[in-house]
Amino acid sequence: AQSVSQHNHHVILSEAASLELGCNYSYGGTVNLFWYVQYPGQHLQLLLKYFSGDPLVKGIKGFEAEFIKSKFSFNLRKPSVQWSDTAEYFCAVTAQAAGNKLTFGGGTRVLVKP
Amino acid sequence: DTGVSQDPRHKITKRGQNVTFRCDPISEHNRLYWYRQTLGQGPEFLTYFQNEAQLEKSRLLSDRFSAERPKGSFSTLEIQRTEQGDSAMYLCASSLIGRGARGNEQFFGPGTRLTVL
Numbered sequence: 001a002q003s004v005s006q007h008n009h010h011v012i013l014s015e016a017a018s019l020e021l022g023c024n025y026s027y028g029g030t031v032n033l034f035w036y037v038q039y040p041g042q043h044l045q046l047l048l049k050y051f052s053g054d055p056l057v058k059g060i061k062g063f064e065a066e067f068i069k070s071k072f073s074f075n076l077r078k079p080s081v082q083w084s085d086t087a088e089y090f091c092a093v094t095a096q097a098a099g100n101k102l103t104f105g106g107g108t109r110v111l112v113k114p
Numbered sequence: 115d116t117g118v119s120q121d122p123r124h125k126i127t128k129r130g131q132n133v134t135f136r137c138d139p140i141s142e143h144n145r146l147y148w149y150r151q152t153l154g155q156g157p158e159f160l161t162y163f164q165n166e167a168q169l170e171k172s173r174l175l176s177d178r179f180s181a182e183r184p185k186g187s188f189s190t191l192e193i194q195r196t197e198q199g200d201s202a203m204y205l206c207a208s209s210l211i212g213r214g215a216r217g218n219e220q221f222f223g224p225g226t227r228l229t230v231l
Contacts (some may be wrong), residue, residue: 004156032218034219036222042224043222043223043224043225044157044205044222045203045222046219049219060172060215086227090156090157092156094218096218099162099169099170100145100205100209100211100218101147101162101170102149102157102159102220103159104156104157104210105156106154106155106156106157107154107155
């Protein structure tokens with residue numbers, strides 16, 4: 001069975017700071033990787049996804065993530081955060097062999113101070 | 115609005131009562147998933163359907179839980195004899211598999227927050 005680990009539970013940073021959230025997964029087969037974001041009071045939204053090809057994927061709102069297969073990692077980055085990036089971020093993985101159900105990490109709460 | 119919708123958004127019930135939630139997926143999406151999210155945790159998979167067929171159930175889904183998708187469109191999740199431990203956010207997601215769709219991007223609804231007193 002697959003599992004996902006997010007390294008930080010809480011991150012606090014100031015506007016314009018750079019953000020990197022760690023994500024490692026455990027699964028031996030072919031996977032699809034996702035980052036979802038949940039803004040306060042809103043539902044889960046997709047930030048970006050990796051299916052195949054270029055391991056550096058760009059998503060909405062200036063976010064990007066890099067898939068490093070050898071490290072089973074899919075870290076999320078943003079060079080300069082804004083107050084509006086305050087949210088909870090979830091890394092998730094699916095595997096076609098496992099019914100494509102999403103397995104989520106525990107989430108990272110990010111607070112951006114103005 | 116053509117997104118995933120869920121009803122009700124909030125449900126408060128007493129222990130031992132039965133509750134039913136509804137999910138309307140994005141039209142034409144053939145897959146429908148149910149997840150449960152408790153405070154401070156990521157969502158956990160409960161079950162999923164492809165069209166009207168329920169293809170997998172998590173071991174989290176006890177005998178008190180049942181889900182249906184009778185016509186391959188909307189789905190219901192029923193919890194019988196609710197317990198305080200059932201308090202959580204119940205999320206529904208839909209996706210399109212096959213027919214040229216790439217990968218499995220799931221679109222989430224707003225969730226139903228259940229509180230069992």
